[in-house]
Every structure is written in C-alpha cells, then in structure tokens.
Amino acid sequence: MALLTLDLHPMFRSDRDIDTALRQTLFKAAATGVDTVQIIPGKGTGQLKKRVLAVLAQKHLKKLYTQMETDPTNAGRILVHLR
Numbered sequence: 001m002a003l004l005t006l007d008l009h010p011m012f013r014s015d016r017d018i019d020t021a022l023r024q025t026l027f028k029a030a031a032t033g034v035d036t037v038q039i040i041p042g043k044g045t046g047q048l049k050k051r052v053l054a055v056l057a058q059k060h061l062k063k064l065y066t067q068m069e070t071d072p073t074n075a076g077r078i079l080v081h082l083r
Helices: 015-032 047-056
Strands: 003-007 036-040 065-070 078-082
Touching: 003 015, 015 036, 015 047, 015 078, 047 065, 047 078
Parallel strands: 003 036
Antiparallel strands: 036 078, 065 078
C-alpha cells in the first residue's frame, strides 16, 4: 500500500496555495499509482479542514478517488483512497 502525505500547516493562510497543493498532490498520486493520500490540515479550529473538504467535494476531483474519510482516531487527518 503506497501512501502520499500532504501537510498543510505551512500554507494555512493562503486559499490559493491550499487549492494548488491539493490538486497537485491528487493528480501526482493518480498518475503514479499511489493508493492513499493522507492530508494533514491539523486539529485547530477546523476552518482549514472545512476548506480541504470543500475542495475535495468538487466534481472534477471526485473522479480521482473512490472514498474520502476523516481518521476516527486523529481529527487532524483526512484519508483519500484513490481509484
């Protein structure tokens, strides 16, 4: 099982950087055959996590993955299972 990790802590203030990093990571994972992408927005107030979930809910990105889940043991982690 291949796992690719994206840590969003350094870019939490810029929506453009967040969107770009998410898209690039998902496209890279899909192109290289990675099974799961781990996105770490952090625990915080939850605003960054909401932003990440909104980006992942876009129709053109939904085509890349089969399942998206928040980790039940760690609220600051999102797992995206690719096709």
